[in-house]
Amino acid sequence: MSVVTSQSQVCVVVGAGHAGSALAVQLRKEGWAGRIVLIGEESHLPYHRPPLSKAVLAGEKTIDAILLRPQTHYAASGVELRLGERVVALNRSARTLQLSTGEELHYDFLALCTGTFPRHLPDAPALEGVFQLRTADDAVRIRAAAGVGRRAVIVGGGYIGLEVAAVLVSQGLQVTVLEAASRLLRRVASPVISAFFADLHARHGVKVLTSVAGVELLGDGHVTGVRETTGTVHAADLVIVGIGVLPETVLANKSGLEVENGIVVDEYARTSDPFIYAAGDCTLHPSARYGTRLRLESVQNALDQARVAAANICGKNVLYDALPWFWSDQFDTKLQSAGLLLDHEHHVVRGDVRNAEGKGFSVFYLRGDIMIAADCVNRAKEFITCKRLISERIRVNVAALVDEHCSVDDFAASEN
Ligand SMILES: Cc1cc2nc3c(=O)[nH]c(=O)nc-3n(C[C@H](O)[C@H](O)[C@H](O)COP(=O)(O)OP(=O)(O)OC[C@H]3O[C@@H](n4cnc5c(N)ncnc54)[C@H](O)[C@@H]3O)c2cc1C
Structure with missing residues (x-):
């Protein structure tokens, strides 16, 4: 579908998390000429969520220190921020949204970046603490x-x-x-x-x-x-x-968009309505790389899919099939994972799993001599190399993977 963006058009982004913030800012970079409205029910400026269970909980960082972008950045990109407001209804035929304030807002294009919400313990009483x-x-x-x-x-x-x-x-x-x-x-x-x-x-x-x-x-x-x-x-x-969490799909569901375990989008991040896109944790997207549909919960997915959605709202034809990656920080260890454990045949370990806080270790998951996924603990350099090997499906030298005398430069099989 070709799209001519004009100054009179409005793109509304619902959800001001990683995906929503990135999508709104990227729209302008992609050439969206009209209004961009970013609506989020949390009252804070959009912030990095991962530090909540790490530096913020430890008292090492305040919320102000983990903002995704300063307020001035939104203003400079012409993004109108509507924080502390929830979108409560979506009327697709009229192309309007209703806010918790009662206000009605028109859109020409809509992006749903509503993320997830935590699962509750069944039948748990409401208790303080x-x-x-x-x-x-x-x-x-x-x-x-x-x-x-x-x-x-x-x-x-x-x-x-x-x-x-x-x-x-x-x-x-x-x-x-x-x-x-x-x-x-x-x-x-x-x-x-x-x-x-x-x-x-x-x-x-x-x-x-x-x-x-x-x-x-x-x-x-x-x-x-x-x-x-x-x-x-x-x-x-x-x-x-x-x-665990569940995808926030209530607006999509009630307005009749296709929803399964997430808002169903195609490889262009477009929902079953051509004027509505979606990105981030809330989506279920097709992956040619894995031959299946995925609902991912990661910053990588939120940001990469948001950028693809922004480009496509502006009339480009960009496919989303990025390599999934993730990290977790616990004590003095940083785990960095690339790829998904969907179809590997065996794994090999490099380094000493029991001495990981010192020198770290990596686990490589393989199908034949193709690396499918990798977990690298305190081994950032190996993680970066593995991302490329996995993404480009480069054949690897399995003996070099497990031999600590070999460097990451030896990981790829020489006949590649
Ligand atoms: C504690 C914690 C630690 C994490 N650590 C990591 C990590 O180390 N690495 C990693 O890759 N990922 C991590 N994640 C996951 C990562 O944060 C998520 O994948 C990412 O935040 C997804 O971004 P999103 O924009 O799709 O959704 P979210 O960040 O969830 O943002 C969605 C926003 O939409 C708002 N919203 C929903 N419905 C409405 C509505 N109707 N109207 C208005 N606003 C609405 C929500 O309030 C929310 O602010 C962590 C998550 C948590 C909670």
């Missing part, structure tokens, strides 16, 4: 509740739960992690990485329990503990529930 971590305000609340010597129980051993555990135990709290699956990070990481983090946390004094099927919050007014179905009770002054 129980937290989830998605927003800057959540992080501030958890920090205020986390005093030295307090007992924190974290329900869920995914990346966010583990990052919170690392910060809280480092701050002198007694920390227990309860994970339902048989290993930590089961949904997102290989057994090698799960075992590494279980050991890392145990060595730092975190009590990690897996295969904890079903938990019940205890307390009257304020939480006092968490009871397993076996009857075991873990006393708690605070509980953080980190059991």
